[in-house]
Amino acid sequence: MDSDTLEQLVDIPYPQHPHCATVLVLDTSASMKGSKIAELNEGLKILADELVHDDLAAKRIDLAIITFGRSVEVIQPFTGIIQFEPPELEAGGYTPMGAAILEAASLIEKRKAEYRETGVDYYRPWIFLITDGQPTDMSRGDTRWQEVTGVIHSGEADRKFLFWALGVDQANMSILRELSPPNRTPLQLREAQWSEMFLWLSRSLAKISDSRIGEQINLENPTGPDGWGVVPL
Amino acid sequence: MDGALSRSETLMSIPEGSDIKKNNRLLWITGASVKGRRHEQSGQPCQDAFAISGEGERWGVAVADGVGSATHAETGASIAVNKAVQSLLSREQNCTESQGEDLIRYAFLQAREAVVTEARAKGVSPSELASTLIVGYFKAGKICIGHIGDGIVVGVKSGELKILSSPDTGEYANETACLVENNWEDNLRIIQPTEIDQCIIATDGCQGALAIRKGGKFQPYEPFILPLLSFISRKLGEHGNPDSDIAGLLASQRMQEFSGDDKTLVVLVNPHHPDHPEG
Numbered sequence: 001m002d003s004d005t006l007e008q009l010v011d012i013p014y015p016q017h018p019h020c021a022t023v024l025v026l027d028t029s030a031s032m033k034g035s036k037i038a039e040l041n042e043g044l045k046i047l048a049d050e051l052v053h054d055d056l057a058a059k060r061i062d063l064a065i066i067t068f069g070r071s072v073e074v075i076q077p078f079t080g081i082i083q084f085e086p087p088e089l090e091a092g093g094y095t096p097m098g099a100a101i102l103e104a105a106s107l108i109e110k111r112k113a114e115y116r117e118t119g120v121d122y123y124r125p126w127i128f129l130i131t132d133g134q135p136t137d138m139s140r141g142d143t144r145w146q147e148v149t150g151v152i153h154s155g156e157a158d159r160k161f162l163f164w165a166l167g168v169d170q171a172n173m174s175i176l177r178e179l180s181p182p183n184r185t186p187l188q189l190r191e192a193q194w195s196e197m198f199l200w201l202s203r204s205l206a207k208i209s210d211s212r213i214g215e216q217i218n219l220e221n222p223t224g225p226d227g228w229g230v231v232p233l
Numbered sequence: 234m235d236g237a238l239s240r241s242e243t244l245m246s247i248p249e250g251s252d253i254k255k256n257n258r259l260l261w262i263t264g265a266s267v268k269g270r271r272h273e274q275s276g277q278p279c280q281d282a283f284a285i286s287g288e289g290e291r292w293g294v295a296v297a298d299g300v301g302s303a304t305h306a307e308t309g310a311s312i313a314v315n316k317a318v319q320s321l322l323s324r325e326q327n328c329t330e331s332q333g334e335d336l337i338r339y340a341f342l343q344a345r346e347a348v349v350t351e352a353r354a355k356g357v358s359p360s361e362l363a364s365t366l367i368v369g370y371f372k373a374g375k376i377c378i379g380h381i382g383d384g385i386v387v388g389v390k391s392g393e394l395k396i397l398s399s400p401d402t403g404e405y406a407n408e409t410a411c412l413v414e415n416n417w418e419d420n421l422r423i424i425q426p427t428e429i430d431q432c433i434i435a436t437d438g439c440q441g442a443l444a445i446r447k448g449g450k451f452q453p454y455e456p457f458i459l460p461l462l463s464f465i466s467r468k469l470g471e472h473g474n475p476d477s478d479i480a481g482l483l484a485s486q487r488m489q490e491f492s493g494d495d496k497t498l499v500v501l502v503n504p505h506h507p508d509h510p511e512g
Contacts, residue, residue: 004464005478005481005482005485006460006461006464006478006479006481006482007481007482007485007487007488009460009461009463009464010442010456010457010460010461010482011454011456011457011460012442012457012487012488012491013441013442013445013454013456013457015441015490015491015492016441016445016446018406018407116449117449118449119446119447119449119450120446121406122405122406123405123406123407124404124405124407159404159405
């Protein structure tokens, strides 16, 4: 044993990485046709490419994609970044944003239950909503509106997930502001800054997946002079 | 503080010739703290700390992990462990088994007060000195444990491994309970005196090597623990000092790749158990 070091004697188990469930809720309604859907598809490729090259994020981020347009569809169930193949989204239909948000919250709860069942540690999940319009499946004050805002606001308050709303082009920022948690102002994409937005998203996810106990996550401010976003007044 | 040894530097070890190993045959204690790769890269200090104090058949051990976001985490962790072991032994005289819980609670109360006082002196919020804390009180072959936050305690009795205290991480991976929180008493878990032959106390940088989760429950990881304890017991039996071996393991590339966190691992060996060379 004299020649053996402790390092040689012990077996170190394969590290169990904590996972971070992230849901992208993407608007694929008819108004996204043309350059916007092309930019969105390109953005997903950028996101996948950036994250796959980040060692920790590649192991820890579980990504799901929900689209809302012709229908609400879980176009990508939760998958690891290495297995993730960016989909080619097509635009069409209305904007059933409310149902898509509810689906995202439900998907996250199911995923957390799976983590608990299998003994996987996990970070607080994230929902990123990207839209260029306004919901067509709910109006301010109606039952669905109450349900959706309730799910978002209580989800944040009860620390079930973090919700970000990102508006592009003609997005109704007033609606997004009311949907968003009280302390989280929705962000508006500056023109032609799609790739920067997805780069920010990948850096944010990389930062989250590398966060330590008790750390405050300070995401980059996307609204600075060189940022991709503005806070609508 | 009689026989007290506190650790707050990188690659800490108990000095050769300390009372703990040379003169006291009622309990051996060995351990090390090592700065994690994350703090190496950022130039931050090791925010783990441990302290040992005692004499004869009674010993106190405390291990703390400073919270990454706290600006004085290493100070908080160091104060917490030193005050905890000091309090254990200043209070304890002929403590009965049933009083073990009170003793542990007292040590946490004192440790917390000392940290809060230091925060006040520095003019900062106590959360800037936040840390986890594990305190073990060993007497007459039994260990009583108090635990706030993550980290882990594994005990061995008659060759059987048992998790004595599991990490309490809250729902999310980047959250844990801390000593300085107002509701610290709600988060304090006390494990009643338990007979041990050997015991390992470690911070979260090591906990994944000591236990793996199966079906949501932590289970001791024997391929790591058994060779470790066997090596240490044998080296102590040969009057060697395993501190540098433990430090070497914690600083090894494999362990640093396993976790970038600071790592502390302290081992208590009761030399009178039947399997020990000197038992």
